[in-house]
Amino acid sequence: MTNIQWIYALLLVPLIISLLCFASRGLRGASRQATTLLHLTGIILTCLLSLMVVSSVITSGTLLAMHQWIYIDSLGALFIAIIGIIGLLTGLYSMGYMGHEVDHGEVTVPTLCNYYGFFHLFLFTMLVAVTANNIIMMWVAIEATTLSSAFLVGLYGQRSSLEAAWKYIIICTVGVAFGLYGTVLVYANAASVLSDPGSAIFWTVLHDNAELLDPTLMHLAFAFVLIGFGTKSGLFPMHAWLPDAHSEAPSPTSAMLSAVLLNCAMLIVIRYYIIVSKAIGPAFPQTLMLVFGLLSVAVAALFIIVQRDMKRLLAYSSVENMGLIALAMGIGGPLGILAALLHTINHSLAKTLLFCCSGNVLLKYGTRDMDAVKGIMKVAPVTAILFAGGALALGGMPPFNVFISEFMLVTAGIQSGKIAVIIITLLLLTIVLAGLVRMVAGTVLGPGPEAVAKGELGSLTTLPIAVLMVLMLVMGLHIPQPVLQLLYNATSIVLDNGGAPLSDYLTLPWQSVQSAVTHGQ
């Protein structure tokens, strides 16, 4: 198969599996086994195909397919890798989590078929969003992610989950409508100045001709795009749907929403950031990203410290981390952009781990209230250790991965002279760490409750979390060479430096220390 055929396979597999999962409702007695088997096949194939496509990008460079409608560069490949790997791990976890829910009568078998159907449809829409070169297709795909995941959010059909699903769908569709406006402004502008108006719809063409675009319209368009797709990526003040949706959804869905969906919307913002920076200079998009990013971190930190609901705390932490990514993009420069992209991966791993752990706690204790959950260590020690380790990692403690990207962000900020911003950010990060430590200390330690049965739930609900923990340690101690290569290439794309290898002029914080030591000797 050629590289292009791998892409088609990657897009078709989740779509076909989704339809088959929906259809397996009709098998009556065998539908549970059939849908679970389909789901397992689907997540494994999607992960393998995504890694195939990513490795093709690393070895042979950018891929263009379907009459330019599909475009995968290193930047897109990074997000495809996240969708594939997190999709596999949350998919495996889903089997344990949803299996438990079906066994205990919380979820019926037809709902399970729908769950897996929407799960794969959701993967499909996100893959379309990150591989689209057609800017209106990008919008359609992001809108479709809302539609495909709304049922996952409202799956339990209770008062609160239906309310969350309604808020999710209304706020996001309205938000993303702003994104459409921004998209139309960019397209119309390009169509009127390009010699071939028909090709103005492609991101690559817009990128090559960015200098021709009208400055006023580009200012307006970026504001619309940031509000529109920023709503979907959970930036303040458009984040209102996020704590509700992420806390009410089944835990594996929360993990997918936080760790994958928010990133997909952020990628679209980054795509426009590249074009607009080329058209009118980076100052305007960077300032907007910096302001929205810092505000998101600040507001989320204050909510995290007072939260009593475990999953809401994690949801606000997603607002905080998306804020950090936007902040790093706003700081800019090679190190800032690299920090933003690395943080995207790191946050995805950490947040998936924590949402899955919170799922285990929820299944054990039947509540997310941190005042009621005590002594996880006594009840389920493996979950407790993973949960505590994950929370500290998310708070930015070494030797885990989040520390590295946050450290890079701080260094980038100091290098660019934004000292006040960095001091405020560090203070806010301290508040966030305090909130996470409070959660761990309150729930993991203490006496184990009598009413809760001791023991882990099963291998399917602990193994994927353990794998995540290993991945986080690996990313914290020694980032694998292919990942680093992909990150460098993606950073070069955002910086738009004409393809100059980033390693030539980028000094990582610890490398500068190393060279200082060497010179000192």
Next chain:
Amino acid sequence: MTGTLIVNNLAGLLIISSLLVIGARQPKNSALFYALQSLILVLIFIALAYTMHAEELFLWSGTAFVTKVLLVPYIMYKALGKLQDTNADTPVIGMGLLILIAAIIIVLSYLVVDSVKLPMVEDLKPALSVSLSHFFLGLLCIVSQRNILKQIFGYCLMENGAHLTLALMAYKAPELVEIGVATDAIFAVIIMSVMARKIYRTLKTLDVRQLTALKG
């Protein structure tokens, strides 16, 4: 010149029809007014197609007729017939205030559009400003109504506004894009209607004020 005059006048009619959609007490009537509005939108597409010699827009008007004039109002009419909650029919703000806010939106949109320098929309600025204000009228519908079904219509109005902007500024876009946008909108309406029915079945209300369990 006559063509653009027709487009601009029809765009003016769009504003009246959207006020009817927002102002109608019963969501069922909103569905009928929405069908009327979509018909006006289709006529605008046809008039634009003649004026701009844009063959693509004929196809657009065909898909818009099927989806917006027939399908969406039918889905909504059928879905809404079974859902009744008179408590939710009273809007948050009265008709007088609604018209006043609408007028402010229209004036502001006109001022914003006035600074756009693209030659291709020079004669169509009134229609372009209508499309922008239409988008914000949809938003107004979402925030000014208590009935969650009316919020779906708010989304439909926003979508019509964006669709008109697309037609005015980007009519050369590939047909597949337009079909993609229209299909997305239909799915959005279907999913929102199903969700509204679930909410009505579980919570016995359509009143958005009752959906306040989640805070903080």
